[in-house]
Amino acid sequence: MTIAEHILQHIYQALLTGNIGASVYRARTDSFALSELPAVNLKPATEGTRTLGNGLKANELDIELDVHVADTPPDGKADEVISIMHAAITTYAPLLEMVAEISYQSREWEFDEGDEQRGKVTVRYTVTYDRLSTVL
């Protein structure tokens, strides 16, 4: 298992145990029905590497957390989930022990409407961790 996968598993676990008020999924590709909301979908986005010297590398793993909600207003409901989610991720001890930094990057809001107001907020983080060049 690579370090990136290990980190993703820790983030997933942090969300599951963090009582964030939403169902948690990893890289789910099926549609969410109204009865499944609110829900959070954790997805890796990209990863890059910087050379530190002496056989050390710094990796930056970008992740996205899609928060799906149905409420009025949807962004207000999503914000409740996001604030708890952020605390859960940034205080989860097993995760903090293996990374150098978990850095919030950005948010993106999307809205739509059917019989209920729907929203999707994508929250992006960068997780930085050091590794030996021989280890991925």
Place this chain on the structure above:
Amino acid sequence: MAFAEDLQVYLQDFGVPARLTADAPGSEKLVLLDEPDAEIFGGEQVAGDKIITYVADDFPGLVSGVQITVDGVAWKVRGAPQRLDDGRFARAGLKK
């Protein structure tokens, strides 16, 4: 001579009673209620839609935000209603 078409014929079989909630009970007219699901956010969510089709002259006060009771259930009109074809029928989306 103009052909007088009875538009209610189109609603008789599958129509359900509806009235603007502010109007008195008993003033119901028939509307067609469709409830299709649609994918949103590029297929990441599925949202139910509620759409009524009605004779435009039956609901002259039906505009965005007005409350309407359809088959006993209260809804709010979502967005501006749209007239269809020759304008004698119209369609409006509903939301809770």
